Amino acid sequence: MDDRQENARDSVRQLFDAVDAISVQGYDQERRVVYWNIGSERIYGYTAEEALGKRLEDLIIPESMRSGVVSAHESWVNKGLEIPASELILRSKSGEDVSVYSSHVMFRNARNEHEMYCIDVDLGDVKKAQHRAVSKEELLQSVFESIPDLFFLLAEDGSIIDYHAGDSRKLYVQYEDIVGKNMADLLPEEVSAKFKLFIAKAMVDNGFLSFEYYLDLPIGKAYFEARISHLPVQKQLMVIVRDITEAHEAAELIRKQAYFDSLTSIPNRFLSLDRLSQMIKEMDRSGEKAAVVFLDIDDFKKVNDSLGHEVGDKILVEAANRLNSAVRESDTVGRLGGDEFIVLLGSLAECFDAVEIVEKLLGVFREPFSIDGRELILTSSIGVAIFPDNGDNATDLLRNADAAMYQSKEQGRNTYSFFTKQMNEMILRRLAIEEQLYGALERNELEVYYQPKINVKDGKIVGAEALLRWHSPVMGPIAPDEFIPIAEHTGLIVPIGKYVLAHALGFLLEWGQAHRQEYTMAVNLSPRQFRDQDLVDFVKAALRTTNVTSDRLEFEITEGVLMVGQSSVDEVLTDLHALGVKLSMDDFGTGYSSLSYLRQYDFDLLKIDRSFVSGITTNKEDRDLVTATIAMAHSLNLQVVAEGVETAEQLTLLGELGCDVAQGYYFSKPVPAHEMINYQLLKPL
Structure with missing residues (x-):
């Protein structure tokens, strides 16, 4: 308890020590007497020495009232249910009845313990008491002023009926009169939401609830604990707000020191x-x-x-x-x-x-x-x-x-x-590949290879897929599985992708003219290329330069591109579709959401992943999945391409299942342009 509180309490006690017409008793939270004025001695007959330390129910409460008084006090302490003022017949030291009008007030002392003060007016001598006593309101005001907490009496809709602010600087809004205004309207949005939530809970539970919050006040950031109690009979709510800034800062300091x-x-x-x-x-x-x-x-x-x-x-x-x-x-x-x-x-x-x-x-x-x-x-x-x-x-x-x-x-x-040594070696190789990849285009170390695509029904070559190969003079041949992810990571995939597209379309023109055929060319697009704002314009320019019609170009897109979920991906796919190029979903069946993407985007082809094709002649599950995929694709008017075909048995079964196009080592591995232009299909269908 600070000096101001102590002085206020002492002043109140001195006042009642000097007034013998009013009985004022103070009790701790166990109902033991901590204060007994001269008026209490006169009315009840006990001296202060006799009363101090004794329990309320053992001094002045008749036998028939004891359990009710004890229960009412505990409800006030534990649940905030205030004991109303009323006329009572109590008991004096001599055992005689004493008729009084009894009022009560409860607050916490410096040890954070409850203290209850009872103010009893002897109704047998009311006139005399009226001339000598301060009013109940003045008494309660004196008690309130000794307590720094904020008190609010609310209607059930949250509007303020009455309030008391021991320190008005701790009110978030400095209104001269906030009575009638809604409590929630006077606080920041986040704090207001908390009050609304706990007020609603208090009315449902009819209990005592508390929560913490903070406010940015002119005096600085302050932390508070709000305690809400519902008074269902009165249809009101009592809200007591206590400043816990010092305790919060101490706890934060302890937490910081601990963590x-x-x-x-x-x-x-x-x-x-x-x-x-x-x-x-x-x-x-x-x-x-x-x-x-x-x-x-x-x-x-x-x-x-x-x-x-x-x-x-x-x-x-x-x-x-x-x-x-x-x-x-x-x-x-x-x-x-x-x-x-x-x-x-x-x-x-x-x-x-x-x-x-x-x-x-x-x-x-x-x-x-x-x-x-x-x-x-x-x-x-x-x-x-x-x-x-x-x-x-x-x-x-x-x-x-x-x-x-x-x-x-x-x-x-x-x-x-x-x-691990293996991981270190992998990292070192990856760094070396990245270093060599810079400048590989300028040094002409990259080359586009082509793998033919075969019409399963008539055995004719219908097109090819463009696949990039790299032979480094320093490191030797480097597999696409190694250097493509690095190119993607570094952003080099953008100029490399343009290189592949330009060479693939140039070869497509030459290849078609040599065989007088309208072949198609499939080119892979990576996620990073979709972030290139020049992609669509570059595709237009490449088609125009090579004089290749857009319907002969296919872009193979993996689910990884679609999973990015960026609006730029949607825009590029829409623009490419409008351009007339074909869109092919690559590696179908290896992801989790491929079916939803088929519905969402305008695909023209579906490419079954090699991992399923390799097992169709030996594994029933793979065969069933390929069968269902082909049927579903055809129902959506999509062509089906099977990659990774390596045996005649696989090709035969794909034909029986209605697959449209096949590619794989059974026909040819990827070959450079000069071999592809002279390629003749030798394998029987």
Whole structure:
């Protein structure tokens, strides 16, 4: 209790100590007497010494009323159900009846405990009491003014009937008169929604509810606890609002000390490991990969020993800030202790996606650290473990990332290592491929190959699919499965895709003229190409330059393109369809939503994935799926292309099932243009 409250309470007690016509008793939450004025001695016959510490029901309550009084007091303390003022017949020390008019008030003391004060007027001497006593309203006002809480009496619709503000600065809206206004209209939207929710609950439960909220006041941000009690008989609600800013700030300080590093203010070891456990659960549900990165500042001990711990601390703070600037908003940078940091990278499509961020983490140390007028050159060693490849739990991932970090130390520091040798080799090869891919177009290392497509019914060649091949003078032949994802990741797929389209259409013109046939050409489009604003215009220009009609060009599109869900994808597909080119859904059956995409977009062809074609002669499930796919496609007026045909048995069965077009090694592997132009179908149908 602060000085103002103590002074107010003492003043009230001094007032009643001097007035013997009114009995004023104070009781704690166990109904034990804590205050007994001279008026109580006169009316009930007990001295203050005799009364203090005794229970209310043992002093002045008749036997027949005891259980009701105890129950009513407990309901007020626990449920907020106020005891109404009323005329009562109580008992004096001598056992005589005492007729009084009794009023009550309840508040919390400095220990946050309830205290109830009873003001009893002897009805046997009312006239005398009226001349000597202050009014009930004045008494209650004095009591209210000693309490800093905000009190609101509301109608059930939320409108304010009455209120008392011990400190008006804590009212969100400073109106001279807020009586009659709705409580919810005087508060910010989010807080207003909370009040509406808990008022509705209080009326349903007829109980005592509380919740917390904060307000931005002119005196600063303040946190409050609101307690709501429904008074069903009166059809009113009592709302008591208490300022809990100090308690909230103390709790926040404790939380920060428990979960955040005191030096760098980033998550400490405890919080970092908790977030790692949560990340593992999320990635396990989503099927994505994640990376645990251990980072250690090289030779940090030497810095501490030579320049002092104060300089070392400043380096750690700067390092934490730099690391945070290098990661995504969803990632976590934490300090495990000393100069060891942990970085958690979630939602990775593949392990290689971590490389770009890890390189940024390594790079944050390239700029010198400017500390107290000194420029310090520092490096770091990094170890990376991938979930679930290198472990499916926090313990294994931490251990393996730590081991990978020591691999970096052994390699000379200022580098990063992945946990397994195989993964390191894969990353190094991927980086080498990326390096060589830049300039591959200019060095004429890329070449378009073609695989023929055969009409299953008559055995005639109807067209081909354009497939890119790369022979690097430095690394040798590199498979499309390796370099296409890298081209996609780096954005090089855009100029490479234009190169493929231009060469494929040029060859289509030459091939058709050589055989006097209207062949078609299928070209793959990747997700990254759909973000190229020049794509549709480039297609138009390429068709115009080669004098190829648009209906002879097919674009094969995988479900990965459609799953991006961007409006740009819809616009490009619409523009291509309007241009007259054919759209083919590639790898049908390998995704989860292909059927919905067939309904959503204007496809002309459907391409059955090779994984199903390879099993149609030996696996009933594959055969049934291909049978259903062909029937469904034909019902939608789509042509069906089967890829990966390798045997005569597969081709025969596809013919029986009504498949339209086939391609695969049974006819020919992809070949360069000069072989394709002279290609003759040799395999029997």
